[in-house]
Amino acid sequence: MDTADTRTGPSPLPLPAAAPRGGLHRFANPGRFLRLSGQVLPWLTAAAVLVLGIGLPWGLFFSPPDWQQGETVRILYVHVPMAWLAMGGYAGLALGSVLSLIWRHPLADLACRELSPVGALATALCLATGSLWGKPMWGTWWVWDARLTSVLVLFFLWLGHAALVRAFDDTERGARMGAILALIGAVNVPIVKFSVDWWNTLHQPASVTRLGAPGLHVDILYPLLTCGLGFTLAFAALVLARTRAAVMERRIRALQLAAARRAEAP
């Protein structure tokens, strides 16, 4: 694996790395990952910028106000995508942790490590925009109801994961500890999702549900879905670029170590 190449060009590289195994481990080869992700990343970034470039102005200027909330309803277009990313991203973290714990997939370790700070940012933004929305509408910045509290717990789980995987000198051990924490914390995801249905909360129930018509009028729904897609693409592009950087940094460390050993040798 150490001899992986980092070129991002299209030509196939002769990699004397571990013999390619089937299944998931096909993508464990860092050289192949860098090559493939290098081709995907520009497109992902361009798509994110394009979709957000349409969705954000649409929500801010070209969508109607709500009949009772007025212009404040526009916070929806940034708050709800952040909430989706906070939860969907955590589901991704749990999936990566399973890959990391059971299949010992080396790329899953790195991806989880790079995912958690981005997820923490999305969750923090979800809490902050929710607070900015709650003050004019509910009349309070914060209440300890089941939804808000469980999202705060989700934020601490993201932060805890980001800190824990970086707390060990042995990166593999850190990744394993982080994966265990992520999987224990995964019980919180259904609690966040269903808190508004299971208990009385100040937060209203979900508007966009799989069953039944959305409680959002289409003039509000379409810009929301556009922003949701745009932020999801941006989130994915950020995580992919961070994972690429981490793969390259690992390779740099290996090269530096090898150079130091050569210098020491008589």
Add this chain to the structure above:
Amino acid sequence: MTRKSRRLWLLLLCALGLGSATALTLTAFQDNLVFFRSPSDIAREAPKPDRAFRLGGLVETGSVMRETAPDGKPEARFRVTDGAHGVAVTYIGVLPDLFREGQGVVTLGKLGPDGTFRASEVLARHDETYMPPEVADALKRSGHWNPNQGAAPPAATWNTLEPAPAQPRRGS
């Protein structure tokens, strides 16, 4: 059994244990996880006197009376209902913008000996429907919905997934 499948089974067992433990804990603490109690809850099980709690429900139609308290602060009297039961509430202070008849509210306060709930805080609780003013007006005009009577009708009856008719927007 390979090491990989042993790890898989171990993880599944842990997930099962953790999941059931969480479910049991949440069921046990059900009462504490509830943010507010409804008038029916109060009728079923009267709260201890002088203990602050949150009361939530809809503001009953035609029950809102706004006065000025002796010290010059605005005072509001209204009833919070959940259909089956209602509780009279008094509140001195500024009500949130969204407060109106038919709107959901959550109030924090104490139940007096006369059965009146003296609120020290009133929060508005809106529902999960969002629609442009034109659509709301159309629903009101057609008699499908009176916001003072409660929540909007089910989304399936009005969300035709078509843009709102272009109408001159009222000034806000």
Add this chain to the structure above:
Amino acid sequence: MSLHWIHVTASYALVCGGFLILAIATISRHAAAKRRLAQLDPRASRRAQEPS
């Protein structure tokens, strides 16, 4: 600007600013790693032309 618009603007600014800062940090980190790697391992590009 009414209070409502202030809250809307603050929300948009927070979210766009947060993502933008993270994007800039990621781009610079990615570029630095790429540059350092090319510096440490110049053979990588040569190996592509003459398979070992």
